[in-house]
Amino acid sequence: MKKGFVLIGVDEAREEPFRPRNWAERIAGNLAHYGQDRRLRFSDKLLPVMVGNRKYLKVGLSLNETHPEVYNEVMQFARLNELTVDLHKNSANDGEEDLKQA
Secondary structure, three states: OOOEEEEEOEEOOOOEEOOOOOHHHHHHOOOOEEOOOOOEEOOOOEEEEEEOOEEEEEEEOOHHHHOHHHHHHHHHHHHHOOOEEEOOOOOOOOOHHHOEEO
16 A cells, blocks of 8 residues: 555553454454455555554555445544544655554
8 A cells, every 4th residue: 555544553541452352353343355365454554553562554546446334434433533644644655664564
């Protein structure tokens, strides 16, 4: 995913990791599918990643065009849970080497 943004799994009010721990995988599961090897494959439009002990959810900008209802759910989830939306972390390859699939 070259263009997009990330949701950062930190509760801004308490500055603690967001709970439940698997929040990013649950959201990314909306577009996931099982491969021939019967393993879950996440879409590059919603990709859970981990940096150190911090969870991120990479969101592709094309998600709004291809799956607007999922995009709206993701953005509503971020607002309701006060998650940080970082527009710069995933805007090209900037920081991409640091964001590894969870």
